[in-house]
Amino acid sequence: MKTHTEYLYFHTKKKREYLRITDKVEEIVRRSEVREGMVLVSAMHITAGVYVNDAESGLIDDIDRWLESLTPYGAYPQVQWPPPGQTGAVTATSAPYRHHETGEDNGDSHLKSLLVHHQVIVPITEGRLDLGTWQQVYYAEFDGQRRKRVVVKVMGA
Amino acid sequence: MKTHTEYLYFHTKKKREYLRITDKVEEIVRRSEVREGMVLVSAMHITAGVYVNDAESGLIDDIDRWLESLTPYGAYPQVQWPPPGQTGAVTATSAPYRHHETGEDNGDSHLKSLLVHHQVIVPITEGRLDLGTWQQVYYAEFDGQRRKRVVVKVMGA
């Protein structure tokens, strides 16, 4: 059994950015000389994610808007739904994240990381990433403008 | 170390369907002759998911309604929460997905795939899937009525 470990580094210009890293992962797998196995791609920070989806700029905008809707920056929406069995308006109390009491302002980034998930496993078959036609590996930065790290661990034969 | 790779194919009648695939995964593990290790079950499409949960039809309906609420078909809800520290109505601008500018109409399916996640790893112990009593592996189709593929990769000894 072989293992091979490398780290990718990112320092984004914007707070939130979505970077396609399929080629970097593929290169690491090539260097590992693993023909059959798996590669784990896992963010080493708690305000970032790694996911597999489409390299289409409109969709990336949709993903970003969607994440911001469900986990808004700055203040946390405590949703009040209508009572059971009734139809009615949805109201919310917009309270600050409790995490911000520590002096941080990135409560939303932690929730975005949980929502997207911080890691994927890509199978390796005949020395290549065994991905579908449209599948691309993305690093999702939710609290950038600083140095961040992703571990890429290859395991197989 | 052994590895063993097979592919499952699905062609659902409906746009969204939830298919229990535990037995198919178990059969592949049996054929692999791996006694101790892991099996990766990973959708090869970006509008599908793989998850582990209950084989209860009411719950599957709940999952489907819940996904549709958070990632609605057709138009994207840009949520406006009350200002920080205030209570009030939640309003939204229902804007089309930008992804649809490409001619696609499946923006919601991509978000559902991200939300549910597209893969699981099941541990293999003594030649069997090491799942809890109620854990079942599901393929979640979010843009069906076409041929789709799932990779099942077994690794172990």
Add this chain to the structure above:
Amino acid sequence: MKTHTEYLYFHTKKKREYLRITDKVEEIVRRSEVREGMVLVSAMHITAGVYVNDAESGLIDDIDRWLESLTPYGAYPQVQWPPPGQTGAVTATSAPYRHHETGEDNGDSHLKSLLVHHQVIVPITEGRLDLGTWQQVYYAEFDGQRRKRVVVKVMGA
């Protein structure tokens, strides 16, 4: 190739609790004597999750409030967004979970499990969990006050 399997047991006092289990996972990896590889930490129940994030009590409160907002206990919010291209109030029909027709009352716990995801993989490098400075492994209980189990499977060399 080595594999090593252990199970962790939890019986929480509250319905929902978030337990840091990094040290327990690290001990199991030490006992496995694996120097390079991966460890899978996976809930064996469908109303629990395993995730990696920060050990900060305010953030844990934020995570709990956020999960309860998106997957409320008791009754399910069927959200009605404004029509495509329009801005307006968000309304909802608060209908009971269909899963509750079975006599259960934990529909929300299943959805929380899907949202957080029920497993993580931690890379093992030089015999240690290869985690970032702030990364901690958490067991998230969403339907506690009963005995629950997590499988920890180490694989490597």
